[in-house]
Amino acid sequence: MLQGKRALVTGAASGIGRATAIRFAAEGATVTIGDRNAAGLNETAAMMASPPVIQPFDAMDNASCQQLVAVAAADGLDIVCNISGILKWGRSETFSLDDYAQVMQVNANSVFTIIQAALPHLIKTKGNVVSTASAAGLIGIPYSIAYVASKHAVVGLTKSLALEFASVGVRFNAIAPGQVNTPMTMETAFPEGVDYALLMRNAPKLLDGSCEPSDVAELFAFLASSKASKITGAIMAIDGGQVAG
Numbered sequence: 001m002l003q004g005k006r007a008l009v010t011g012a013a014s015g016i017g018r019a020t021a022i023r024f025a026a027e028g029a030t031v032t033i034g035d036r037n038a039a040g041l042n043e044t045a046a047m048m049a050s051p052p053v054i055q056p057f058d059a060m061d062n063a064s065c066q067q068l069v070a071v072a073a074a075d076g077l078d079i080v081c082n083i084s085g086i087l088k089w090g091r092s093e094t095f096s097l098d099d100y101a102q103v104m105q106v107n108a109n110s111v112f113t114i115i116q117a118a119l120p121h122l123i124k125t126k127g128n129v130v131s132t133a134s135a136a137g138l139i140g141i142p143y144s145i146a147y148v149a150s151k152h153a154v155v156g157l158t159k160s161l162a163l164e165f166a167s168v169g170v171r172f173n174a175i176a177p178g179q180v181n182t183p184m185t186m187e188t189a190f191p192e193g194v195d196y197a198l199l200m201r202n203a204p205k206l207l208d209g210s211c212e213p214s215d216v217a218e219l220f221a222f223l224a225s226s227k228a229s230k231i232t233g234a235i236m237a238i239d240g241g242q243v244a245g
Helices: 015-026 038-047 062-072 097-125 145-168 196-200 213-224
Strands: 006-010 030-035 053-056 079-082 128-132 171-177 235-238
Touching: 006 015, 006 062, 006 097, 015 030, 015 038, 015 079, 015 213, 030 038, 030 062, 038 053, 053 062, 062 097, 079 097, 079 213, 097 128, 097 145, 128 145, 128 213, 145 171, 145 235, 171 213, 213 235
Parallel strands: 006 030, 006 079, 030 053, 079 128, 128 171, 171 235
Antiparallel strands: none
16 A cells, blocks of 8 residues: 555654554554654564664754655655654643643644644645544543643644645645554553543543554554545544534
């Protein structure tokens, strides 16, 4: 499905990013993988069907984001998958402004920085971008104000860019996962004193509605492929019915 395509996958040291890098290589893509965790990138590379280009980067540093794109696009670039992200819970009245700025930078600002750097290459190849939004980008979720704001930003970026660049053949879509069994979600503790009934109303509705990273990677592969050639500006939920009502 992705034979001969040149792809950049961020957040590839674990979770959804790792699963997507593995899937893209299995589909025949040449993949550049980026993450701040260099050891994790090497572990991912060992799991891939073909050797990737490994480029550690720091999503907090815009220059590092731009350098990642420069490396990935050395021989051209067809696909960008923005998957790097962080999650911090907390009561809004005491949520650290520094934490808020960090979450916004990693989850939203770096996504735009990477897209902006990639655009000249994607225009040449009529390529596409698939970014990671979240169920939190479609609804409000208590105690995660920065994460929710950052993922709503990704939704807005995706829709606006899809309109702006449709006439030159560059597609922009986003995936909105719900509960996914990744290190990020499993290692993040809820703040003390929360209203769990309020929080758990946003739980998946399907029996066994939590996703595995490979489930989400399959959707990345589809949206990045020619099978999705008529899809742009879409925010595709994979959430076990979490945002259905």
